[in-house]
Amino acid sequence: FVHIFFNPAIWIYFSVDVQMRLYTYLATEFVTYSEIYHLIQPISEIIQTLHTLKYFYWIIDPSHRSGFKPKGLNGNRPTREQIIEMRRYMLLYLKQLVISSSGTQEEELQAILNYLHTVHEDDNLIDVLDMTVNLMSEHPRTMVPAFDRRQGLKTVFKLLASSSEITRLQALKLLGFFLQRSTVKRKTDAMQPHNLFSLLADRLLLHPNSFTMATYNVLFEVKYI
Template sequence: GDRPTREQIIEMRRYMLLYLKQLVISSSGTQEEELQGILNYLHTVHEDDNLIDILDMTVNLLSEHPRTMIPAFDRRLGLRTVFKLLASSSEMTRLQALKLLGFFLQRSTVKRKTDAMQPHNLFSLLADRLLLHPNSFTMATYNVLFEILVEKVSGLVVEKRSSEITADWKIENPAMIKVIATLLRHAADNIHLYDIKLRFLDDLILLASASRENRRTILQMSVWQDYLFGLAYVYPAQEIQVEITDRVFDLLKILLHHAIKYEYGGWRVWIDTLSILHGRITKEDYYRKVNKIVESMKDDDENELKPPVSPTTLSGSQTPIDEQAASTPTRSTSSRQVFKTNQLPPFTISEFKYSSMHIRLLHNVFDSIEVDVRLWRS
């Protein structure tokens, strides 16, 4: 007879998975072995069409039955399967793998989370795995990463969140800020990336404004200023880049004002921020200098390709002057040699000096302090 159609096969798989799910949750004491079988399948099968429904069932098991499934997932090293799936070329597979990670972190105790993620620095590995597909960082991916940041993971994959950030939203996994910032810094600039940057900065501003604990959590991160300055533009060329840079300074204003007002030794955070900003500006100036050198070499190469106009005799032979000119190396030749031997000008941090961005940062913080002083006097 005729073979079943694709739709019929999918329908049969759906019923089989419903039966398997009921078998897992209804049996007593065998959930761990059956979960191991599911993880083995996810780890060894590489066809995304054969993975997505199994992966969706696993996500549902962790979200609906955390008491039994989370410890079993941890003992069976389910995170290895998650990081294998993050290398998939299918965005839906990667999103469901992130959901799996999110439900595990959300329903785990602090000790289990720490023991699972910190020994091998898995948050950094998470960024590395997602960077295997740097041009596929979409708003849906960002939303799942943000859900993991605040541990409010939902079962749906959405482009736009329906819930608004409130005062009870806490930053539970601050390392996710570095993960998201790293992905944004390595992705190519385009209109979609600008939207994600604005969304990320707006969310951080709302989180920082809503809770003192959130501000303290960000301030306790190592070199958090570098992640924020990496999102800004020292020399913005478009209006949207100016808008993104404004958001960065709005967030810095909130955090630095909190550090100076509430934290012991908060002025040190201010000094560190000025230093990190100086390094960011120096590096940007260095890149601009190198780009000018490369452009200059390209212009010289184009000039070399043009046929030289030299005086010739009636018989067409070269004059002695032409022979001397032909044997003289040009400036572009020496420039290419310098470039090929990696003898570009070395990158060094120049002596500190105030730039327009430093002045802007100081003005923002001073304005906040002056507002507090006026309120105190009144």
């Protein structure tokens, strides 16, 4: 069952209507159907879903910047708008998988950070980044320690070098929520040894006119300034 439902190599060649029904079902009914849901291993399906997003349901061809060969090129590929919609449903159930996972959720977060660190097209990562920001904001008790132990700041500073202001703003939100919900000791240990506050300033000034009102508003929103 799981191998079929979470296997993109099967579904990518079905009609768009069938694919949409599948991912809508996974995002809405599947996560509440306990008789089936308890049979899956959340970390396995999280990794599989991120693999699906990365290799099959990409928005921008990743072969040039990210350097990996995309799949699902044969047949009638869904349109950009359809892929964006399907990704939205995939991320809804991926988020539920993370939340429902027992333990520290470190492996789950690591899988997400790996995606954000290895995908370089802003269009292919912004929705995953948005979900990560929401997880950090809504579930700080588990996300903050996991983010710290898995060195999530490396991913944040990678994203802050993006040419896209939207990506940089979301990376700032992720950093801000982490710092805002960290203890003083955790915040100090994470930022001071490598002078990351100075690096943050360098990143913000990396692009011409990058310190916009939108950047100021995000910093103010997370009470970081």
